[in-house]
Amino acid sequence: MIPLMLDLTGRRVLIFGGGDVGARKAAYFEHETEVTVISRSFSPDLEGLAVQRQEADLSSLTDEALRGILQGAFLAVAATQDPVINNRIGKLCAEMGVLFNNAAGEPGDVIIPSIVRGSNYLVAISTRGKSPAVSRYLREKLEAEYADLDRMIDLQEEVRSMLKKTEPVQEERSRILWKILSDDEIWEALASDYSRARGLAIKRYLHA
Ligand SMILES: C[C@@]1(CC(=O)O)c2cc3[nH]c(cc4nc(cc5[nH]c(cc(n2)[C@H]1CCC(=O)O)[C@@](C)(CC(=O)O)[C@@H]5CCC(=O)O)C(CC(=O)O)=C4CCC(=O)O)c(CCC(=O)O)c3CC(=O)O
Numbered sequence: 001m002i003p004l005m006l007d008l009t010g011r012r013v014l015i016f017g018g019g020d021v022g023a024r025k026a027a028y029f030e031h032e033t034e035v036t037v038i039s040r041s042f043s044p045d046l047e048g049l050a051v052q053r054q055e056a057d058l059s060s061l062t063d064e065a066l067r068g069i070l071q072g073a074f075l076a077v078a079a080t081q082d083p084v085i086n087n088r089i090g091k092l093c094a095e096m097g098v099l100f101n102n103a104a105g106e107p108g109d110v111i112i113p114s115i116v117r118g119s120n121y122l123v124a125i126s127t128r129g130k131s132p133a134v135s136r137y138l139r140e141k142l143e144a145e146y147a148d149l150d151r152m153i154d155l156q157e158e159v160r161s162m163l164k165k166t167e168p169v170q171e172e173r174s175r176i177l178w179k180i181l182s183d184d185e186i187w188e189a190l191a192s193d194y195s196r197a198r199g200l201a202i203k204r205y206l207h208a
């Protein structure tokens with residue numbers, strides 16, 4: 001398996017099963033595209049999410065009826081607690097070319113990762129399905145360790161464009177950017193005062 005960053009605009013995502021896990025998966029896609037949750041009951045966690053609901057008892061639906069629901073979908077998530085139902089949806093998705101994520105049952109062709117995000121970056125973490133708790137653990141570590149990453153990216157972007165005008169040698173530009181990334185004092189300053197961090201970077205590495 002390999003990671004891809006997807007633009008889901010205009011693609012339909014379906015979540016089968018509206019329990020706590022279905023609600024978490026729905027929240028994952030909520031701001032990206034149109035999401036419909038199909039279930040016979042709906043968790044309170046779904047309240048306030050911008051998702052459509054469709055009430056249905058999946059075990060009483062024929063394959064033909066399920067195919068009708070899946071028609072035109074880009075990705076489906078099976079999140080009922082019944083692996084038989086989930087796997088059945090997976091089989092139909094495979095036939096129809098719909099991407100499939102299985103929250104409980106035989107793995108589909110998509111894994112939902114843990115995500116660390118800022119306005120300038122996106123990190124997706126997976127253990128290839130072996131230990132979701134480790135994915136979450138790693139996400140929390142990264143969030144704590146790199147709380148100022150957004151500001152470092154801003155600083156790198158700024159210095160990088162300054163260097164392009166003033167430093168003709170590419171290796172030298174790269175060396176300076178790495179120096180800034182490796183400077184603990186600049187990271188420390190970024191936590192509270194961007195302009196001080198920026199000043200330090202310029203003084204130490206651009207006018208050296
Ligand atoms: C394969 C995968 C399929 C998929 O859903 O795509 C899957 C499967 C299963 N997870 C289960 C349990 C837990 N899942 C979590 C948490 C998350 N699970 C997520 C993804 C994935 N979970 C995919 C693999 C990801 C990877 O490759 O690492 C995350 C990353 C994303 C998200 O869901 O949003 C999200 C963390 C988000 C965050 O906080 O950053 C926790 C921890 C917690 O909640 O504290 C627990 C309890 C502890 C534990 O069991 O580890 C069980 C039931 C096991 C049982 O019955 O005992 C199954 C089914 C099974 O294993 O059969």
Ligand SMILES: NC(=O)C1=CN([C@@H]2O[C@H](COP(=O)(O)OP(=O)(O)OC[C@H]3O[C@@H](n4cnc5c(N)ncnc54)[C@H](O)[C@@H]3O)[C@@H](O)[C@H]2O)C=CC1
Nearest residue numbers: 017018019020021022039040041057058059080081103104
């Ligand atoms: N992939 C993941 O990240 C995780 C997966 N799990 C597993 O995911 C499964 C779901 O967990 P929860 O959401 O906590 O369970 P839950 O029991 O709270 O929710 C299941 C939902 O599926 C619906 N449902 C079940 N059978 C149905 C049917 N025949 N027709 C229509 N709707 C139906 C129920 O109405 C309910 O809304 C469990 O097997 C759990 O072990 C658990 C934790 C994380």
